[in-house]
Amino acid sequence: MNKLKYYFIAALVGMSLSACNDDDNSYNMLDGLGMVNRSVSIADGVTVRANTLDRITLDYNNLVGINPDKPVTLNGQTLAPVVNPENRMQVIIPVALQSYTDYTLVIPDGAFHRSDDPKVMAEGMTITFNTNTGVNVANLAQSLINPNATPEAKKVYQLLLDNYGNKQLSGAMGEVAWGTAFCDLIKNNSGKFPAIVGFDYIHLASSPSNWIDYGDITPVQTVWDAGSIPAVCWHWNVPMEVWAGQSEIGNWGALRLDKAEVPDAMTFWQNAGDGTYIVVKFKDAAADAQGSLKDSDWGGLMSSTEYFDLTPDQIAAGEYRVRLNSEAAEKVRNGGLIVSGQNYTVTGVYFELTCRDTKEVKGFDASKVLTPGTRENTVATADVAKLAGYLKLLQDANIPVLFRPFHEAAGAYQWTWFWWGNSGVEVTKELWIWLHDTLTNDYGLNNLIWVWTANYNYGMDLADIETLQSEYPGDAYVDIVGTDIYKEAMSDQSAIFNLIQEAVNGSKIIALTETGNLLDPDSQFENSALWSFFMGWYEQDANGPGFLTWNLNGEWNTVLNNPLVLNQGDFSLK
Template sequence: MLQKRFLYNQVVKSMLLALSVLFIFSCGAESSPDEPDVLEPPHLVSSIPADGAAEVDTKTTAIQLVFESNLIVVSESKFHLNNNVVSTVTAEENVLTVTFSTLQPETEYTLLIDALALKVVNGGVNSAQISISFTTAAGQAVDITNKLAVDNPSPEATNLYSFLKENYGEKIISSAMANVNWNINEAEWVKQHTGKYPAIATFDYVHLPYSPADWVDYSDISVVEDWWNNNGIISAGWHWIVPTYQGSADYTYKPEETTFKASNVTIDGTWENAVAKADLEEIVGYLKLLQAKNIPVIWRPLHEAAGNTYEYTNGEAWFWWGTDGADTYKELWVFMFDYFKAQGLNNLIWVWTTQTKDNAFYPGDNYVDIVGRDIYNNAEAASIADEFNTIQQTYPTKMITLSECGNTADVSEQWNAGAKWSYFMSWYDYERTNDTNESDFAGTDHEHANAAWWTNAFSNTYVITRDQMPDLK
């Protein structure tokens, strides 16, 4: 029995050995299996600007790269323009678009696309770095206009504009926003922690439909008049709230909360036209109270119109005045400007706020005196300076201002990096400064600009505070 089992095992082993030899022979060098296909990596064909290009327009905000095959972006963080991560990278078929905020004049730029940043559809990734270099053209000469947009400006408006122009590029003027609308609570808070007032007090006519009321009365201009009489500058904005629908007693500035159409404002007979004219008549009355006291106003209406329309693929306007597009917005701006002109208002210096890349929304040099930019949550002084320089190059006849800010790099860092704003204006912290008699008013923390930020600002000789202001009357 054991002998038979031994013979059986030997036969099995012989058969297995034969099969192994046969398999090895059949899979030998002359008949080895096919090697896996090598995945094709991205191959760059051309770019705009071309590699090595010179005299590239500083207004360029994107680089287009054309590849042989359709692409997928694997990692946006692997795209750098002069060591800075770019704003947005998109791929449509075989065209890659790299978007960024600013280009400075006479500067060499290199776009670096790191390995493993791109992938061919059904293909491989880029195993090596891809680079494109180019040089920008010389910038436009900055030549700030002497003429205000308004016809026959008041002597005080002329004096104020001249003061801004004389200090432009040499000094920066400090400003604080009211807590919501009609007070100097933020300025008082700054004074408490630094010993000085900002030079500019900024107000907001946001609650126009409710005034006069026991909690807001824009006809009581005592707070404004007192600031002006102490050589302070007056600035005002307008979060223009409109009915949520025709006949509604509820108001909003958010486009998603109202049926109010900006495109109907300039059309006689529409309910939007009737509402707008009534609001403009009312606010003219309040502004004329200031004009009667010879108080000029840095006037910033209809701000941030483009929202993030040009920043993101699905970007949108944040306020009703921008939601119907650039052409409608410009018509609305001119409609307001002409209405004020017809009413004899000549004490306003007009500020338009850019969102960058939104020149289509610009009302035009004849309707704008100063271009503002609102910046939040950016501690990178270099990128802030880049924004300033790009805006200045886009509007070389206008002063550029930091019309709103919050949680930004210190003023000293911005200034040293090259952001020579005409003035800066920090936004308010409602909880911190809504009541000057509450205990938390003494706190040094702040939602947008804490006491240390203000102390840094006022420690610089180029920052103008109210006590340093001349009499502009």
């Protein structure tokens, strides 16, 4: 017992002397103490980035000597450890690591000893670690998933492959749908035009019209001819069913869909804006039937909706449609609405059009899209046929597309915000595969490079690998995996890059498919986490495009003029 006490006191003395002497070179031997390792700079079993680790250090409780007859090895190769001259109680082992390699560091018994007494030796140790992270081009899919991909699509993918890990392509949404105003603003700000320009088929239901026509491919053609790559996402707007059933509107009866009676419906009403259509479906309308839409306080939404006669055409169609102005839309957002009138039976109320939805309401039930005869199937198949026609125009013009349908397709299933995620992970994957097979096999579209968006977080935490993998449609249906990040400007988000890369086993190019603030290319490169490309989201107000919320301190100029970033004119695909 006394012997144990003396050892404990000696250890305390050793710690005390060590602490006192760390700041100078007047070290004294701690007589009677053995060689005890106090710390190692790398833990057993960890994953590290090859370019961030050039030495391994070991700290001891005493001044260290090195025995050259007891070689320290890394994967069988002899290393050259040295004693830190500034702190002679530390050993420095220089290392030169390669990416995607498993390592075993072997320090034999007696490799290190007390400098004044080689017979007092340190115990050996073995440490395993790996560098299985960062970009590994050799592990990537070397071709597109479509064996019949157009030559132009193959060239785009090869460009991304050739530059992956070394250069990053700039990108920005052109504007809300079918123009390049935001990219033009970036050019004026930075002197550089983005390498990738984003478009959106968000207004598919309204095209063609006098304000949007996806059949006019001039904006996309201009971008391609100028040397940039078109990217197209699809906020798939559909008619949302707010209510369905039978509600007889006799003599000024009412169907209340306001916040007091149906609070879940407020999910839809929050998206009401100037120009939004409310569609009321009905049956059994008398010749003198009248319709009426009121706000939650029973006031008229607009003078035209206070009450109105249902026309013969409306009665024949079994529906009437009301286009909200900005004042009426605000009333709907604040309180919902009340359907009233006289002498007809309401069978459905729809919000047209939006992609927003929830699990609780399911205004457009994703699980019914692939079931023939359902409203969802009828709408979806018609929309895909229409979309395919517009994409075919681009293929016929030899224009490839970075195609990102089902915007943020992974969703965030505990707080779903788009309809394609309202029925769970498996349904969303089925929809992705169905759309891929339909556009590729049924419509013969070979100009598409399929870009899937991973959901990297759940609340404030990074998602786990198993969750990301459970959401992934599979390597056979995805060319590029991306994610959307809204973080601090010029920050380093390598942890997110690593997470997504690990989820797909490093087999797919990883891109930043949407971002508010731009991230720092230098830190990405240093951490071997350089996104293949980034897509800055557009901003605009009544005065047009602008830097309103993000990138307020010249980040577009800084990033697009970084030598790691490729812009329009820095490469050729022709």
